[in-house]
Amino acid sequence: MAWTKDTENYSLGKASISRKTIFMPIVLLTDFGHADGYAGILHGVIAKIAPEVRVIDLAHGVPPFDLLQANLILYRACPYFPKGSIFVVVVDPGVGGSRNPILVETDHHYFIGPDNGVFTLALSEQKVKNIFLLQDKKFFLTEISSTFHGRDIFAPAAAHLARGTAGKEFGPPLPDYLRLADLEPKQTGDRLSGKIISIDRFGNAVTNLKKSFLKRFFPDLKISASVAAVHRLPLRHTHYAEGKAGEALLLFGSSALLEIAVYQGSAAEKLDLKLGDEVEISAS
Amino acid sequence: MAWTKDTENYSLGKASISRKTIFMPIVLLTDFGHADGYAGILHGVIAKIAPEVRVIDLAHGVPPFDLLQANLILYRACPYFPKGSIFVVVVDPGVGGSRNPILVETDHHYFIGPDNGVFTLALSEQKVKNIFLLQDKKFFLTEISSTFHGRDIFAPAAAHLARGTAGKEFGPPLPDYLRLADLEPKQTGDRLSGKIISIDRFGNAVTNLKKSFLKRFFPDLKISASVAAVHRLPLRHTHYAEGKAGEALLLFGSSALLEIAVYQGSAAEKLDLKLGDEVEISAS
Amino acid sequence: MAWTKDTENYSLGKASISRKTIFMPIVLLTDFGHADGYAGILHGVIAKIAPEVRVIDLAHGVPPFDLLQANLILYRACPYFPKGSIFVVVVDPGVGGSRNPILVETDHHYFIGPDNGVFTLALSEQKVKNIFLLQDKKFFLTEISSTFHGRDIFAPAAAHLARGTAGKEFGPPLPDYLRLADLEPKQTGDRLSGKIISIDRFGNAVTNLKKSFLKRFFPDLKISASVAAVHRLPLRHTHYAEGKAGEALLLFGSSALLEIAVYQGSAAEKLDLKLGDEVEISAS
Numbered sequence: 001m002a003w004t005k006d007t008e009n010y011s012l013g014k015a016s017i018s019r020k021t022i023f024m025p026i027v028l029l030t031d032f033g034h035a036d037g038y039a040g041i042l043h044g045v046i047a048k049i050a051p052e053v054r055v056i057d058l059a060h061g062v063p064p065f066d067l068l069q070a071n072l073i074l075y076r077a078c079p080y081f082p083k084g085s086i087f088v089v090v091v092d093p094g095v096g097g098s099r100n101p102i103l104v105e106t107d108h109h110y111f112i113g114p115d116n117g118v119f120t121l122a123l124s125e126q127k128v129k130n131i132f133l134l135q136d137k138k139f140f141l142t143e144i145s146s147t148f149h150g151r152d153i154f155a156p157a158a159a160h161l162a163r164g165t166a167g168k169e170f171g172p173p174l175p176d177y178l179r180l181a182d183l184e185p186k187q188t189g190d191r192l193s194g195k196i197i198s199i200d201r202f203g204n205a206v207t208n209l210k211k212s213f214l215k216r217f218f219p220d221l222k223i224s225a226s227v228a229a230v231h232r233l234p235l236r237h238t239h240y241a242e243g244k245a246g247e248a249l250l251l252f253g254s255s256a257l258l259e260i261a262v263y264q265g266s267a268a269e270k271l272d273l274k275l276g277d278e279v280e281i282s283a284s
Numbered sequence: 285m286a287w288t289k290d291t292e293n294y295s296l297g298k299a300s301i302s303r304k305t306i307f308m309p310i311v312l313l314t315d316f317g318h319a320d321g322y323a324g325i326l327h328g329v330i331a332k333i334a335p336e337v338r339v340i341d342l343a344h345g346v347p348p349f350d351l352l353q354a355n356l357i358l359y360r361a362c363p364y365f366p367k368g369s370i371f372v373v374v375v376d377p378g379v380g381g382s383r384n385p386i387l388v389e390t391d392h393h394y395f396i397g398p399d400n401g402v403f404t405l406a407l408s409e410q411k412v413k414n415i416f417l418l419q420d421k422k423f424f425l426t427e428i429s430s431t432f433h434g435r436d437i438f439a440p441a442a443a444h445l446a447r448g449t450a451g452k453e454f455g456p457p458l459p460d461y462l463r464l465a466d467l468e469p470k471q472t473g474d475r476l477s478g479k480i481i482s483i484d485r486f487g488n489a490v491t492n493l494k495k496s497f498l499k500r501f502f503p504d505l506k507i508s509a510s511v512a513a514v515h516r517l518p519l520r521h522t523h524y525a526e527g528k529a530g531e532a533l534l535l536f537g538s539s540a541l542l543e544i545a546v547y548q549g550s551a552a553e554k555l556d557l558k559l560g561d562e563v564e565i566s567a568s
Numbered sequence: 569m570a571w572t573k574d575t576e577n578y579s580l581g582k583a584s585i586s587r588k589t590i591f592m593p594i595v596l597l598t599d600f601g602h603a604d605g606y607a608g609i610l611h612g613v614i615a616k617i618a619p620e621v622r623v624i625d626l627a628h629g630v631p632p633f634d635l636l637q638a639n640l641i642l643y644r645a646c647p648y649f650p651k652g653s654i655f656v657v658v659v660d661p662g663v664g665g666s667r668n669p670i671l672v673e674t675d676h677h678y679f680i681g682p683d684n685g686v687f688t689l690a691l692s693e694q695k696v697k698n699i700f701l702l703q704d705k706k707f708f709l710t711e712i713s714s715t716f717h718g719r720d721i722f723a724p725a726a727a728h729l730a731r732g733t734a735g736k737e738f739g740p741p742l743p744d745y746l747r748l749a750d751l752e753p754k755q756t757g758d759r760l761s762g763k764i765i766s767i768d769r770f771g772n773a774v775t776n777l778k779k780s781f782l783k784r785f786f787p788d789l790k791i792s793a794s795v796a797a798v799h800r801l802p803l804r805h806t807h808y809a810e811g812k813a814g815e816a817l818l819l820f821g822s823s824a825l826l827e828i829a830v831y832q833g834s835a836a837e838k839l840d841l842k843l844g845d846e847v848e849i850s851a852s
Contacts, residue, residue, distance in 0.1 A: 025611075025615055025619075027608070027612070029605070029608075031485075032485070033345065033485040034318065034343055034344060034345035034602065035343060035345035035346065035353075035484070035485060036343065036345075036357060036482075036484045037313065037342050037343040037357035037358075037360060037361050039343075040311070040313075040340060040341055040342035040361060041342075041360070041361050041364045043309075043340045043342075044311070044340065044342075044361060044364040044365035044366070044369070045364050047338070047340065047365065047366050048364070048365065048366045051309075051338075051366065054615070054619075056608060056611045056612065056615065057608055057611075058608030058609075058611075058612075059602055059604065059605040059607075059608050060602060061601065061603035061604075062603065063603070064485060064486050065548065069603075073605035074605075076605060077605050077608060077609050077612060080609045080612040080616070080719065081615065081616065082612070082615050082616045082619065085615075093548055096526070145537075145538040146535075147535075147538045148538035151538065152538075198604075200603075200604045201599075201600070201601040201603060201604060201632060251714075253713075254715045254716035254719065254720075264661055316769070317629065317769040318602065318627055318628060319627060319629035319630065319631070319637075319768070319769060320627065320629075320641060320766075320768045320769060321597070321626050321627040321641035321642075321644060321645050323627075324595070324597075324624060324625055324626030324627050324645060325626075325644070325645050325648045327593075327624045327625075327626075328624065328626075328648040328649035328650070328653070329648050331593055331622070331649065331650050331653075332648070332649065332650045335593075335622075348769060348770050349832065380810070429821075429822040430819075431819075431822045432822035435648065435822065436822075
């Protein structure tokens with residue numbers, strides 16, 4: 001039961017709550033949206049098997065099949081969730097096909113979902129300890145549809161894991177998991193480049209360029225970015241609010257990824273940025 | 285207290301959790317969307333009356349007043365929720381008018397909402413035991429608005445039900461509930477037809493044709509569908525991923541309803557499908 | 569521990585649940601949307617610090633930076649949440665700038681967020697007891713980003729408050745909080761006017777004209793409204809369903825604010841209404 005917190009015992013006024021009885025949450029990330037009830041069904045499946053386990057919705061608004069965006073959301077979120085949290089990620093364009101359903105155990109968390117690269121960024125920051133194939137049908141629903149493995153395989157597996165089933169009981173170990181090649185920045189000679197992997201609701205364009213990565217090449221971070229081969233922006237700001245209203249800014253966002261923003265405006269609109277646009281880095 | 289699970293007692297490592305203290309969830313399905321806080325208010329109302337009861341959001345993105353879509357979501361979800369779950373459905377174009385607020389008890393679940401047909405499909409799969417008028421005002425909020433019965437009547441009633449109030453205490457029994465005629469497939473002579481009752485976020489078009497219904501006429505399920513009088517599709521696939529990218533498929537979806545899909549694409553867009561389009565079935 | 573309910577002790581069949589162990593909920597209201605996982609991260613942060621505390625999503629679909637809409641949602645919701653609820657509001661155009669992070673304690677609730685006017689309407693209906701600057705960094709996350717104070721400051725502060733930290737421990741008291749001037753109706757001579765501050769998902773246009781305010785001038789509420797200088801509507805209805813389909817109605821909505829509605833239709837579309845449109849009141 002490694003994922004129950006069992007070292008603390010709080011005294012709360014006259015009532016005493018033992019942390020023993022608090023389970024680590026199951027955290028859902030899907031591209032199901034909010035109109036069809038598919039995300040709610042995952043809650044139902046878990047409540048049937050493990051009614052005492054808390055379920056948190058990380059997000060269900062991932063654009064359909066967008067593995068890049070799902071990667072980014074999971075990467076940003078992981079550090080802020082309790083040790084032992086069980087992430088269930090269902091962005092699964094190949095459902096019913098040949099990709100494996102897997103469970104990944106790291107030094108911090110558990111990850112359940114299709115082995116299609118959706119865990120690439122998040123796992124790059126954690127120490128992977130075990131990978132298991134989700135194979136034993138006694139941990140699935142009785143009938144497995146071909147189109148909704150989130151309901152029939154992933155959610156039930158997460159609920160059983162939360163209640164104490166060990167990873168190895170789900171199926172045989174696997175040697176590795178799939179990585180998305182697309183997420184790595186490129187270094188060619190003295191050329192360093194990344195790209196825009198997400199545009200958020202505020203119009204901020206987030207790149208795949210980590211602060212730690214850029215520091216290896218430019219220890220003082222005196223850099224400029226050429227964005228979409230059109231806009232040249234120096235890295236000078238650390239706060240949105242340092243800019244003038246409407247001004248384009250280059251800065252590290254809240255997850256230490258380089259991003260392009262406009263103070264109180266939309267960078268995507270103002271600079272006409274799109275997913276996949278190249279961001280080339282040079283000394284400034 | 286039929287809806288607390290009181291037959292199981294789990295030993296979880298050193299901690300023991302009695303299922304006695306776990307209440308069956310209240311499950312919310314509305315057309316409130318996520319921008320106005322109306323769905324959140326239902327949570328507040330329930331937390332005031334029954335703070336120990338878990339509340340699950342099935343979906344709040346039903347298109348405004350869309351009784352067909354609400355029917356489908358509820359029908360799909362019910363089998364995956366624990367026995368004793370209390371479904372509160374607020375899709376209520378006639379709020380403030382003459383439709384009755386009702387509670388329906390079945391062999392599996394409780395249903396609370398307006399008697400406007402919204403439960404038709406879900407109840408067709410369950411054994412209805414009792415129907416009660418929600419009448420006794422002591423189970424409502426003190427002030428009943430004319431426009432927000434979800435907050436003032438349905439959520440408080442659900443919270444009281446979850447805490448142990450018996451169905452008959454809410455009001456007199458009713459002989460029946462309203463059914464939506466629109467949801468039944470049509471059989472005219474040797475002609476069998478249904479229609480598209482939902483298009484989901486992935487562009488899959490779901491019909492009102494159940495697998496069990498079609499099997500009565502075509503036991504081997506060797507059928508074709510003529511969709512919107514234009515596209516003729518044979519039933520050949522069981523998995524989205526069996527198709528070629530971009531190919532239109534006819535298959536039974538994850539709730540055993542016939543649907544039209546396009547592998548890794550949108551059937552609605554590619555085939556120009558709309559809600560209400562006719563789907564005519566013939567032997568293939 | 570003022571915000572635990574400690575006066576009730578329910579006997580539930582054979583199980584006894586002491587209300588002592590039930591914490592008042594943390595309630596989240598943000599403009600984060602549902603596509604980026606930012607709202608989910610707040611849940612993670614709170615689960616790490618206070619895993620036994622329930623977190624309710626009031627709404628995350630506030631339009632980006634829309635302080636007016638956030639005001640309205642919070643104002644409408646407050647009366648329906650338990651005493652002691654902790655509202656965390658993150659609609660924060662000035663994040664990283666000079667506005668203060670604050671905690672407001674009233675006779676009913678706690679409010680945590682930026683001091684940018686977002687609490688104006690809600691606090692106008694409650695008795696403010698204390699205002700504190702959120703200053704002591706031991707209640708924040710270790711690293712404070714410049715762009716995501718919801719995660720780094722507001723959510724952790726709420727979690728600590730829920731677990732028993734007193735308001736004064738967070739920082740020094742403040743004399744007042746910021747109010748949005750824009751939210752007050754105008755009275756000039758015998759002219760009384762307000763404006764449309766929200767258009768909801770059903771197309772209902774909500775004004776800033778409270779029933780209690782209008783009664784001071786028109787005790788019998790025999791009034792008409794001139795909307796956007798074009799439409800003249802008498803106050804005659806109390807129920808949407810009293811109207812004919814498609815008819816424009818003037819009525820008090822579910823939170824006693826004057827609103828313009830169309831029965832089974834969208835008033836915003838039919839009357840071409842926009843946020844900020846003036847609504848002038850006269851005797852009818």
